[in-house]
Amino acid sequence: MLLDLGRLFGRTKRSKDVAKERLKLVLIHDRANVSPQFLEMLKSEIIKVITNYMDVDESALDIQLTKTKSDDGQSVVPALYANIPIRNIRNSGK
């Protein structure tokens, strides 16, 4: 009964919704076959390319695989999230 009241006020999530949410996240990683090494490799490659054009703060670089709504808003799709703080943009490419 307590649990039901919690649900009523939206405090407790139904366990099946928790299951679904967790599954969706874990499957994004499974499907992308992502290991920590994979992300590290990706990270270093991205840095290599970007530093040709701009000066970035490598220590504050944040790259992760997450999920996002698809364009039509119908489904959840995996997304590569990258937050790359720029220190300075080089002019050499002009």
Added chain:
Amino acid sequence: MSEVIVITSGKGGVGKTTSAANIGTGLALSGHKTVLIDTDIGLRNLDVVMGLENRIVYDLVDVVEGNCRVKQALIKDKRYDGLYLIPAAQTRDKSAVKPSQMIQLCDELREEFDYILIDCPAGIEQGFKNAIAGADRAIVITTPEVSAVRDADRIIGLLEANEVRNPKLLVNRLRADMVRRGDMMSIDDIIDILAIGLIGVVPDDEKIVVSTNRGEPAICDNKSLAGQAFRNVVRRIKGEEVPFMSLTEDQGFMPKLKKLLGLKAN
């Protein structure tokens, strides 16, 4: 004309063997000559589930190694016309069979049978590779649990990578009461996650345990809800459009009363 169907899941214990036994029996009962192949070498169980454990002379490994002819390893189920089993070997391991040998065996059986049903072992290693090698299509079994759904997703990916196209999902052991409470993922939830077509929904049913105890597939039990669900799966395999049983409908007073009186035809 004939079709090779693999029954697989990734995770163990979700009902591959039970489903294989029931679907195979159902296909035979509807007049199609059917052979079941147990590819779980070292951990064979389809024979006991079918109640044919006392009739084994030769097995799958004997066939591929040429110790016997295919015909000699076929155990005829005397209760159901047109139903045969090739059991797995118990004292060997998965490496005793190669995918190419499975393809060859399936092709040989195609000449004799309408349906060749392959019971796949759990896992994604050699046994899985053997089981899917000769398959035209696949039925992926899952239960409404995170572990089983996750493994099913992996299996679906591997099937596609191995060019077994368009696998279909069978959700086993669904508990309508728990779904109604929001404590079990619904069929829609699972389909939403796995994004594949559905071929069956089998409710959790005590009768499965009883029928497995006896070695008589539940599909022959007219009172079993799971048996009814498997009969529907068989019809869908044959290409019929069969509506899915409503297992999660709101059980108000009247449906409950009707059920009590045995009036509810599921």
